[in-house]
Amino acid sequence: MSERDDPLAGPEEEREPSWRERVRMAVRTPVARVLFGVALIGLVAFLYLSEVSGVTTANDRLRTLQAEQVRIARQDALLRQQLGEATSPAYIDARARELGLAPAPAGTAQILAVQVATAAGGQS
Amino acid sequence: MSREWPPMRSGWRNAKPLDVKEARARDQADDAMRARARVRQGVLLALAGIMLAGLLGKTAYWQTSWHTQLAAWADAQHAHQFTLATGRGSIFDATGRLLAVSITHDSVIADPDVIRDVNGVNMLDTTVANLALALNLPVTLVRGQLDVPGQYVKLRGADGATLLLSQEQSDAVMRLSQQNQLPGIALIPVVQRMYPAGSLAGQALGFLGGQNGTGQYGVEAEYEQLLAGTPGLLYTAVDAQGNPLATAQQRQTPAIPGANVTLTLDANVQYWVEQELAQTVAATHSDGGTVVVMDPRSGALIALASVPSFDPNRYGQAPLADFVNPAVSSVYDPGSVMKGITMAAGVDSGVIQPDTTYYDSGVFWAGGVGIHNWDGKAHGTMTMTQVLEYSLNTGAATVSAHVGGDRYDKYLAAFGLTSKTGVDLPSESSGWLEPAKTQGQRALRLAENAFGEGMAVTPLEMVAAYGALANGGVLMRPYIVASTTADGGGGATTTYGPYPVRRAVSADTAQTVTQMLVDSAYTETQMNLLPGYAVAAKTGTSTPDPAQPTITYASVIGYAPATDPRFVMLVKLDHPRTTIYGATAAAPLWRELAQQLFAYYQIPPDAGGQANTQG
Numbered sequence: 001m002s003e004r005d006d007p008l009a010g011p012e013e014e015r016e017p018s019w020r021e022r023v024r025m026a027v028r029t030p031v032a033r034v035l036f037g038v039a040l041i042g043l044v045a046f047l048y049l050s051e052v053s054g055v056t057t058a059n060d061r062l063r064t065l066q067a068e069q070v071r072i073a074r075q076d077a078l079l080r081q082q083l084g085e086a087t088s089p090a091y092i093d094a095r096a097r098e099l100g101l102a103p104a105p106a107g108t109a110q111i112l113a114v115q116v117a118t119a120a121g122g123q124s
Numbered sequence: 125m126s127r128e129w130p131p132m133r134s135g136w137r138n139a140k141p142l143d144v145k146e147a148r149a150r151d152q153a154d155d156a157m158r159a160r161a162r163v164r165q166g167v168l169l170a171l172a173g174i175m176l177a178g179l180l181g182k183t184a185y186w187q188t189s190w191h192t193q194l195a196a197w198a199d200a201q202h203a204h205q206f207t208l209a210t211g212r213g214s215i216f217d218a219t220g221r222l223l224a225v226s227i228t229h230d231s232v233i234a235d236p237d238v239i240r241d242v243n244g245v246n247m248l249d250t251t252v253a254n255l256a257l258a259l260n261l262p263v264t265l266v267r268g269q270l271d272v273p274g275q276y277v278k279l280r281g282a283d284g285a286t287l288l289l290s291q292e293q294s295d296a297v298m299r300l301s302q303q304n305q306l307p308g309i310a311l312i313p314v315v316q317r318m319y320p321a322g323s324l325a326g327q328a329l330g331f332l333g334g335q336n337g338t339g340q341y342g343v344e345a346e347y348e349q350l351l352a353g354t355p356g357l358l359y360t361a362v363d364a365q366g367n368p369l370a371t372a373q374q375r376q377t378p379a380i381p382g383a384n385v386t387l388t389l390d391a392n393v394q395y396w397v398e399q400e401l402a403q404t405v406a407a408t409h410s411d412g413g414t415v416v417v418m419d420p421r422s423g424a425l426i427a428l429a430s431v432p433s434f435d436p437n438r439y440g441q442a443p444l445a446d447f448v449n450p451a452v453s454s455v456y457d458p459g460s461v462m463k464g465i466t467m468a469a470g471v472d473s474g475v476i477q478p479d480t481t482y483y484d485s486g487v488f489w490a491g492g493v494g495i496h497n498w499d500g501k502a503h504g505t506m507t508m509t510q511v512l513e514y515s516l517n518t519g520a521a522t523v524s525a526h527v528g529g530d531r532y533d534k535y536l537a538a539f540g541l542t543s544k545t546g547v548d549l550p551s552e553s554s555g556w557l558e559p560a561k562t563q564g565q566r567a568l569r570l571a572e573n574a575f576g577e578g579m580a581v582t583p584l585e586m587v588a589a590y591g592a593l594a595n596g597g598v599l600m601r602p603y604i605v606a607s608t609t610a611d612g613g614g615g616a617t618t619t620y621g622p623y624p625v626r627r628a629v630s631a632d633t634a635q636t637v638t639q640m641l642v643d644s645a646y647t648e649t650q651m652n653l654l655p656g657y658a659v660a661a662k663t664g665t666s667t668p669d670p671a672q673p674t675i676t677y678a679s680v681i682g683y684a685p686a687t688d689p690r691f692v693m694l695v696k697l698d699h700p701r702t703t704i705y706g707a708t709a710a711a712p713l714w715r716e717l718a719q720q721l722f723a724y725y726q727i728p729p730d731a732g733g734q735a736n737t738q739g
Contacts, residue, residue, distance in 0.1 A: 073211070075291060077227040080214070084222030084320025089395035109719075113728035
């Protein structure tokens with residue numbers, strides 16, 4: 001027999017609402033709705049500002065990298081120019097002469113046509 | 125109609141009650157006042173309506189008719205158009221050596237007015253000290269330039285030239301600027317075109333000049349559009365410092381970097397040619413000289429040198445005349461080298477063979493004018509090969525007369541001697557024939573043309589013509605650019621050439637004339653000094669002014685090895701003085717360069733130790 005069916009039992013006492021019911025009721029109040037709305041707007045604003053902040057940071061980083069790229073491109077061109085000077089025939093000729101080297105007189109080189117053995121082992 | 129009076133205000137408590145008349149009058153006055161008020165309200169409402177309608181109308185007008193213009197004005201207030209600079213392409217030789225490259229330095233500009241008044245404080249001393257330290261310059265030098273009235277100063281070095289900073293100096297100045305230690309100081313990038321090989325191939329390369337730094341002369345001018353690329357445009361909103369905002373909407377036309385250009389020139393060959401030519405010009409006391417080396421199989425130019433020339437790094441110090449490339453732009457009387465072409469015309473038209481003989485009486489009459497041999501002698505019965513060997517004007521004139529004027533002119537055109545070659549270099553000149561109106565004049569010109577007088581050609585035209593003899597009869601268009609690689613070397617590569625123009629003579633004719641030239645060269649140009657190699661060559665000595673017979677153009681043109689020519693080369697000296705003939709002034713240089721080319725290209729002998737059949 002349940003307590004409710006007991007005829008001797010006194011009038012039913014008001015039951016304490018569960019925490020779920022309390023939350024449900026609290027959410028339904030205007031203040032809660034306003035607070036929820038403010039929180040939602042705040043969250044959206046936070047996300048937007050985070051996004052903008054991230055893009056702005058990326059923008060700054062991009063500018064820094066572009067400046068670095070320009071700097072490296074300049075250095076690259078400068079180094080290529082120095083390499084070009086160091087490999088120019090005039091520079092090599094001058095350096096060779098400084099080291100006591102001189103071009104061989106024209107006509108001293110003899111070019112010989114060499115017969116190459118064929119893959120079959122015979123002479124071509 | 126009854127009406128209720130409003131409750132009396134406190135002030136009215138003691139007022140005397142109104143009588144009926146008075147009340148009626150007041151009612152009438154009130155009604156009139158209300159009527160007037162309604163009218164006023166109506167008018168005001170109408171005015172407001174009109175104004176609103178006007179505003180709406182005007183808004184619609186602005187939004188429809190002026191939308192584009194207004195949007196542009198709005199954008200102009202917060203948006204900016206940036207030009208996206210693009211680098212100029214580099215130039216390389218056939219072996220990949222760098223011949224031209226653009227490098228960027230910073231220069232320093234200052235605003236002395238700003239420096240003297242930074243929020244009311246004179247920062248001159250601090251700025252001068254910081255700048256001098258960053259640039260490693262004497263303080264007095266910097267102060268002398270900044271302590272002047274005015275708003276714009278470009279800082280100069282001790283030599284008076286615009287100061288171009290090293291990367292370290294630029295970094296130091298940037299660092300101080302970011303720390304607000306250099307008010308009124310800014311860095312401006314300056315692009316310099318550098319030619320690492322100095323004067324090498326200066327006339328072929330050209331240089332950058334003019335207000336906008338565009339290519340002038342040579343490859344720089346001819347390939348300006350390809351080398352320069354296309355600047356891009358970026359249209360976007362900017363921040364307070366004028367930097368583009370990545371978050372803003374952008375409209376961008378990407379920049380197209382300049383293409384890298386690879387030439388057919390070989391820097392090694394070009395260097396030897398320039399060195400040897402300069403020495404020969406000096407040794408023979410010539411006014412100048414030109415050497416052209418071309419691959420007859422393709423028309424690719426291997427070397428293109430002239431004296432005097434200039435260093436494109438210091439083009440401002442060179443006379444204007446040195447910028448012009450004589451090999452392409454200057455014509456000269458070719459002289460007896462034309463006899464090779466005349467023989468080709470004769471053989472191809474079937475009027476002569478190498479062993480065809482004629483009797484040389486020492487004079488050939490044309491148009492009433494007697495034409496003599498260069499030595500003034502009569503040589504008796506001579507073969508056509510001997511005409512080349514002894515360079516007999518009478519024999520060449522005899523051949524051209526047999527070919528006939530019209531047909532001979534067609535051969536000249538077929539060999540490209542009366543039109544531009546079409547080489548990819550600017551300011552090319554065309555060869556020309558002396559005008560001849562009468563029958564006698566035409567006969568005289570025909571006879572003179574046979575040995576290279578009464579006409580003018582560029583060295584390049586003559587090389588192309590001999591190239592046709594060398595490669596079996598096909599005239600090739602000379603060219604100097606072998607390939608281009610887009611996007612500063614990172615894009616697609618486009619190769620150029622060869623460019624066959626037309627068949628000038630048959631392959632049999634080319635082979636016959638080649639053998640005639642080989643046989644004659646043995647004696648005439650002492651090509652036996654190139655043992656083992658068959659060389660087809662002809663000398664030329666022309667006198668542009670008959671009144672001054674010692675003022676000559678001395679030249680040699682030839683190709684080798686004759687059995688499979690790898691190069692055709694022209695050596696021309698302008699007005700040599702120690703010796704005036706092609707065989708004595710120009711031939712030694714031709715032989716010297718040919719020997720170097722044999723070794724450089726590892727060309728084996730083709731004549732088994734005996735180059736020529738005639739000795």
